[in-house]
Amino acid sequence: MPAQTTKPTKRDQLIDAALELFDAGGFHATGIDAIIARAGVAKMTLYKHFGSKEELIVAALDRQSEDALACMKSKIEASSSDPEERLLAIFDIAEKQCADKGWRGCAFLRASGEFGDLDCAVHAAAANHGARMHEFVSQLCSDAGVTNPACLAQQLLVLHTGAIASAQIAGGTDPVCSARTSARILIDATRAAG
Amino acid sequence: MPAQTTKPTKRDQLIDAALELFDAGGFHATGIDAIIARAGVAKMTLYKHFGSKEELIVAALDRQSEDALACMKSKIEASSSDPEERLLAIFDIAEKQCADKGWRGCAFLRASGEFGDLDCAVHAAAANHGARMHEFVSQLCSDAGVTNPACLAQQLLVLHTGAIASAQIAGGTDPVCSARTSARILIDATRAAG
DNA sequence: TGTATACTAGACTGACCTGTCTGTTTATTT
DNA sequence: AAATAAACAGACAGGTCAGTCTAGTATACA
Numbered sequence: 139m140p141a142q143t144t145k146p147t148k149r150d151q152l153i154d155a156a157l158e159l160f161d162a163g164g165f166h167a168t169g170i171d172a173i174i175a176r177a178g179v180a181k182m183t184l185y186k187h188f189g190s191k192e193e194l195i196v197a198a199l200d201r202q203s204e205d206a207l208a209c210m211k212s213k214i215e216a217s218s219s220d221p222e223e224r225l226l227a228i229f230d231i232a233e234k235q236c237a238d239k240g241w242r243g244c245a246f247l248r249a250s251g252e253f254g255d256l257d258c259a260v261h262a263a264a265a266n267h268g269a270r271m272h273e274f275v276s277q278l279c280s281d282a283g284v285t286n287p288a289c290l291a292q293q294l295l296v297l298h299t300g301a302i303a304s305a306q307i308a309g310g311t312d313p314v315c316s317a318r319t320s321a322r323i324l325i326d327a328t329r330a331a332g
Numbered sequence: 333m334p335a336q337t338t339k340p341t342k343r344d345q346l347i348d349a350a351l352e353l354f355d356a357g358g359f360h361a362t363g364i365d366a367i368i369a370r371a372g373v374a375k376m377t378l379y380k381h382f383g384s385k386e387e388l389i390v391a392a393l394d395r396q397s398e399d400a401l402a403c404m405k406s407k408i409e410a411s412s413s414d415p416e417e418r419l420l421a422i423f424d425i426a427e428k429q430c431a432d433k434g435w436r437g438c439a440f441l442r443a444s445g446e447f448g449d450l451d452c453a454v455h456a457a458a459a460n461h462g463a464r465m466h467e468f469v470s471q472l473c474s475d476a477g478v479t480n481p482a483c484l485a486q487q488l489l490v491l492h493t494g495a496i497a498s499a500q501i502a503g504g505t506d507p508v509c510s511a512r513t514s515a516r517i518l519i520d521a522t523r524a525a526g
Numbered sequence: 527t528g529t530a531t532a533c534t535a536g537a538c539t540g541a542c543c544t545g546t547c548t549g550t551t552t553a554t555t556t
Numbered sequence: 557a558a559a560t561a562a563a564c565a566g567a568c569a570g571g572t573c574a575g576t577c578t579a580g581t582a583t584a585c586a
Contacts, residue, residue, distance in 0.1 A: 162448070179563080180563060182547090182563075182565095190545080243448065250500055252360070253358075254356070254437065268501050296495055297494055303441055303494065307441065307455075308463075312486070313486065316490055342533080363572070364574060364575080365574095373534090375534095376576085384575080
């Protein structure tokens, strides 16, 4: 093994392809055949790694969640040392995402919309990401010395979710900018009451 | 004709059935056959009134938009005469919706998620509802004597959308209550800034 | 009463879907 | 070199999908 870069497993290739195609076309509308074609993998390989399309969707969402959180953490780490600025950075990150041409919206929101059944594993995967985000933002609030971190975190996350959802429907980044302004007001209000 | 209640047209029956089934199972996952069965209507009747499934979806979303706005207007009319309370009432309405067992989320948000193509008529129908909501809430803000009604309206709508989207993913009404608290803070801040 | 219109039931087409099966080839390990 | 495991291509089954077609029935209007 000459290089440190381990070549991607078939499993990873499948998840990569699935994420791209689900993102472009939705979950129900994207077929297995298209996924294996893009991944360059045989159908039986897919069904060896994942028992069903639903399992693949769940695995893809789980990895998307890990990637998104890791990406967010590193960007926030690099953004500023001021804890309040770090809180606002989640909106800057969202703004860049929404500005991207071809941005189709939040995968977790779309998954929860397509798989409405709350007991469904796909819906649960989306809900898990929400919980992880709340945990992360609560920590950021805690670092900022807020009295009730979980409460402010929820307020900011509702704002964040709304910004992304509104941008998904309307296009553009206006909702995100608006949300950033609101976020600052909410943070200040919490500090003042604190 | 003894009664004033005109019997519903086949078209209306189809839209009613479609809204119920789309709400329960999503747009792609709900088949034409299920819709006509629930509506008690022949398939050819559907294709006489609507040229395609997509047209039916658009018509259903358009009527949902009209109904939702009319319902919201009448409830707000009946809620309070204080303009600030009327603004907050949109969150009370959302809270009652989310509390309903079997609530599956916002139809427009789900539609925009399933039909990602911005040029698609379905996506446009969802975006139209967003624009109508903004117009309506801007008027409420204007009635409240706010300096920049469109700006506060967008802030409140991002909050409103985020509350509904978060509730769709996580279940429960916590995000809506949190959003209501945030809304009051944003309104006060706007007033203070005058 | 005759005619046009709206609706009905259901068969049908062709495409696409998920998931399975088979037999072959490649890669790794012993 | 032999054996084991993984991945291959592609046919196949069984089902569902959107949408069309046909032929018959009910309803309203002249």
